Amino acid sequence: MSKENPKRKLFAMLPSVDEVLNDKKIMELSEKLPRSIIVEAIRNTIECTRNLIVDLKDNQIDSFKLDYNSLIDNCVDLAHNNYNLSLKKVINATGIVVHTNLGRSLISESIKGELWQAASRYSNLEYDIEEGKRGSRYSHLKDMIKRLTGAEDVLVVNNNAAAVLLVLSTLAKGGQAIVSRGELVEVGGAFRIPSIMQLSGAELVEVGATNKTHYNDYEDAITDNTKVLMKVHTSNYRIMGFSEAVSLEEMRILGDKYDIPVIEDLGSGVFVNLSKYGMTYEPTIYDSINKGVDVVSFSGDKMLGGPQAGIIVGKKKYIEKMKKNQLTRALRVDKMTIATLEATLRLYLNEDEAMEKIPTLKMLTYTKEELFKKAKGLQREINNYTEVADNINIEIEECKGQVGGGSMPTEELDSYAVTISSNNISVSQIEKALRLSDKHIIARVYEDKYILDVRTIFEEEFRDIAIELKKTFGGK
Numbered sequence: 001m002s003k004e005n006p007k008r009k010l011f012a013m014l015p016s017v018d019e020v021l022n023d024k025k026i027m028e029l030s031e032k033l034p035r036s037i038i039v040e041a042i043r044n045t046i047e048c049t050r051n052l053i054v055d056l057k058d059n060q061i062d063s064f065k066l067d068y069n070s071l072i073d074n075c076v077d078l079a080h081n082n083y084n085l086s087l088k089k090v091i092n093a094t095g096i097v098v099h100t101n102l103g104r105s106l107i108s109e110s111i112k113g114e115l116w117q118a119a120s121r122y123s124n125l126e127y128d129i130e131e132g133k134r135g136s137r138y139s140h141l142k143d144m145i146k147r148l149t150g151a152e153d154v155l156v157v158n159n160n161a162a163a164v165l166l167v168l169s170t171l172a173k174g175g176q177a178i179v180s181r182g183e184l185v186e187v188g189g190a191f192r193i194p195s196i197m198q199l200s201g202a203e204l205v206e207v208g209a210t211n212k213t214h215y216n217d218y219e220d221a222i223t224d225n226t227k228v229l230m231k232v233h234t235s236n237y238r239i240m241g242f243s244e245a246v247s248l249e250e251m252r253i254l255g256d257k258y259d260i261p262v263i264e265d266l267g268s269g270v271f272v273n274l275s276k277y278g279m280t281y282e283p284t285i286y287d288s289i290n291k292g293v294d295v296v297s298f299s300g301d302k303m304l305g306g307p308q309a310g311i312i313v314g315k316k317k318y319i320e321k322m323k324k325n326q327l328t329r330a331l332r333v334d335k336m337t338i339a340t341l342e343a344t345l346r347l348y349l350n351e352d353e354a355m356e357k358i359p360t361l362k363m364l365t366y367t368k369e370e371l372f373k374k375a376k377g378l379q380r381e382i383n384n385y386t387e388v389a390d391n392i393n394i395e396i397e398e399c400k401g402q403v404g405g406g407s408m409p410t411e412e413l414d415s416y417a418v419t420i421s422s423n424n425i426s427v428s429q430i431e432k433a434l435r436l437s438d439k440h441i442i443a444r445v446y447e448d449k450y451i452l453d454v455r456t457i458f459e460e461e462f463r464d465i466a467i468e469l470k471k472t473f474g475g476k
Ligand SMILES: *Cc1c(COP(=O)(O)O)cnc(C)c1O
Pocket: 159, 160, 161, 162, 164, 185, 187, 188, 191, 232, 233, 234, 235, 236, 265, 266, 267, 268, 298, 299, 300, 309, 310, 405, 406
């Protein structure tokens, strides 16, 4: 018992919640933050300090000082932290354009008016203005999709995983779906075609070998209970070398011969022929429809550069059936998704406009000269802020970026990076300091360099990066 007495004196010095609430700094804070947040922060801070005292060793008790001012500062910081939103802006300096962990595609600034209007005002979401009666939320995208792809009808659900589920559940439940072994992919977030197949109630019939599948493999597998022939565009990996797959044209021939619909999970949907912009050719949605695929599904927020969505396009008779599936109600998209998607699709009516205004497309197709200029700009800004710091090396180097989002895995994007290294501060310390800073800069570390790939950094973010580096390294 003897050692508790000196601690009791320290415990007695701890302020009460009410005392702290009456502190001048805390009173000022009450004008900005909700009282419940402040009280929670005070309770936690006092509790922490109490635990500190509990843990003190005998020989530490005398030197322990309870600093009232820093206790108040801790309360203020904690209250601010608790009030901040969990979902926040970060700076993507990874050079990965469609970065699933960092929010995938960015919406075009040019359509923010449409998005905000749909969100904040009433609309004809499910109302037919001509007829003055109930309408369908899916009717809004129909004309635009028809113009862009030639498809008869469209249905939009939450994401492409949901789209694949809905397609299979509607067309293949209780029957068989034939898929090539080379296409049984897993994509990010543990989405696996076989698992989705099982959920949908369709029986998966695998044909061919991992590297080769032939027309005959499909034909031999067809039974009276075959409901669909399915093609999966393996956008997130590629079998190189000795490989062969059955083309969409051949699948169409087979589908016609046995009267079985041909469906395709295209993964990352593109409308633009990217080979015109120096990238590897990636099949477009128009190609699939043109080659006679009955139903195609793809993501809204991969290379298309729109909101998260799963877009199903194809023959009206199949899409109509899907609209009647009860699952559609459960996978229903919000008006903000429809508004954002329709406005994004409209940008595609003029390809130059799409390439310029849709951030995903713009970032993917920067020229090396543009990237070098960006790197120069970032380097200049960092130099300005860290001028008198003598422990920092700032260089421009070539680097490789990626499309991301499981799209075009073999495509390396030639890019430029500003690289940072130092003799005094380890590269992992730099990475951590910038990640945890107010601006949350997410970048790569390679060997002993901190790498800021400028492809995915906005020019207006250059100064923020420079300021955070200055805080880490010093400077004028
Ligand atoms: C990305 C992808 C999906 C899943 O799409 P989400 O929109 O992320 O749900 C499904 N299939 C393929 C082939 C994909 O590449």
